[in-house]
Amino acid sequence: MQVIKVASSLGVVENQTEPQTIQGGIGEEICNWSRSDWTSSIDFEEVPTCYVCASTKRIPAFEKSFFDHSFHWVRCSDCGLVFQSPRLTKESLDLIYNSELYWHGRSDANPPSAESAEELRLGYNNYEMGHPYRMAQARQRVRALSRHLPPGSRVLEVGCAAGFFLAALKQAGYDATGIELSAAMAEYGRSRLDVDIQLGDFDQLEIPPESYDGITAWGCDSNFHDVRETYSHMVEALRPGGILAFNYFDFDHPARILQGSFKQVYNAIYYFNRSNVTRLLNSLGLEIVSHSTEFQYTCLEEVASMTGRRGLQTLARTLGIQRSMLRLPIVGSYLLLARKPPHPARRH
Numbered sequence: 001m002q003v004i005k006v007a008s009s010l011g012v013v014e015n016q017t018e019p020q021t022i023q024g025g026i027g028e029e030i031c032n033w034s035r036s037d038w039t040s041s042i043d044f045e046e047v048p049t050c051y052v053c054a055s056t057k058r059i060p061a062f063e064k065s066f067f068d069h070s071f072h073w074v075r076c077s078d079c080g081l082v083f084q085s086p087r088l089t090k091e092s093l094d095l096i097y098n099s100e101l102y103w104h105g106r107s108d109a110n111p112p113s114a115e116s117a118e119e120l121r122l123g124y125n126n127y128e129m130g131h132p133y134r135m136a137q138a139r140q141r142v143r144a145l146s147r148h149l150p151p152g153s154r155v156l157e158v159g160c161a162a163g164f165f166l167a168a169l170k171q172a173g174y175d176a177t178g179i180e181l182s183a184a185m186a187e188y189g190r191s192r193l194d195v196d197i198q199l200g201d202f203d204q205l206e207i208p209p210e211s212y213d214g215i216t217a218w219g220c221d222s223n224f225h226d227v228r229e230t231y232s233h234m235v236e237a238l239r240p241g242g243i244l245a246f247n248y249f250d251f252d253h254p255a256r257i258l259q260g261s262f263k264q265v266y267n268a269i270y271y272f273n274r275s276n277v278t279r280l281l282n283s284l285g286l287e288i289v290s291h292s293t294e295f296q297y298t299c300l301e302e303v304a305s306m307t308g309r310r311g312l313q314t315l316a317r318t319l320g321i322q323r324s325m326l327r328l329p330i331v332g333s334y335l336l337l338a339r340k341p342p343h344p345a346r347r348h
């Protein structure tokens with residue numbers, strides 16, 4: 001699974017006061033990390049140049065503390081990309097995505113304490129409980145893709161997590177495959193959703209050129225370890241005329257001020273804005289065919305957890321509407337579809 005990857009947007013957080021056991025849930029067989037494991041196991045490395053424009057000029061953007069480490073983000077002085085530097089090493093990211101803390105939000109049987117609230121908010125706590133919202137979201141994304149790619153097309157989802165989008169693609173008649181870093185998520189998708197998921201790291205995957213009609217990457221707009229490298233790999237794997245589709249959060253959108261600490265998380269390696277994401281795609285030879293505000297199917301409880309607003313969560317629970325399905329425009333979050341040129345440029 002790519003970050004936060006990866007993957008897939010942040011899940012529903014169940015902030016129970018009692019421990020809960022989910023039979024057959026995600027993460028049962030994966031490692032049990034404690035907070036101290038995270039603190040001692042993660043490493044950082046310098047990022048010499050901007051992923052979008054290769055500039056070496058940057059200014060400090062913000063910093064935050066997670067697991068007794070200080071995380072720093074800088075802003076490129078040329079294209080405005082904000083990125084983590086020094087960044088988590090690839091090995092550290094992989095460890096995070098295969099930890100139970102990441103998928104369940106906590107790694108022990110104790111009720112969450114106030115000090116663990118940050119980990120709860122950052123993780124995919126009880127990911128599978130968001131099933132109806134995730135399927136509604138997935139069908140909406142399939143509808144967007146279908147305007148540019150007909151059913152029957154061969155589609156790869158990078159960082160597919162449990163495979164809800166793959167299930168929606170399959171239902172709509174597409175030939176869908178996913179790749180996922182987390183063994184637990186891949187197994188969940190295969191067994192519960194009956195979808196084709198390959199376990200592995202997309203960056204390491206050898207794909208014959210021009211293998212897919214479409215490649216998608218949902219909820220991992222900030223999470224690839226080297227975004228230029230990963231997107232280049234995707235472009236190579238697309239056939240001429242193929243579609244790359246993903247969503248991203250515009251870090252410089254005015255609405256960010258209303259969104260609290262949303263996405264300011266340890267595994268956010270970079271943050272696009274509307275201008276530099278366009279620049280990156282154009283530099284890879286892609287033409288943008290759709291760039292629109294994304295709508296999300298969710299519930300009040302998830303909104304409260306993702307924005308760190310506990311008062312909203314309390315109010316929704318008091319009114320008994322915490323799980324009612326909502327379709328909300330996510331201001332500052334965009335659905336982007338880009339096309340590889342139908343006919344490769346020929347040299348004369």
Ligand SMILES: [Zn+2]
Pocket residue numbers: 050051052053054055076077078079080081
């Ligand atoms: Zn730059």
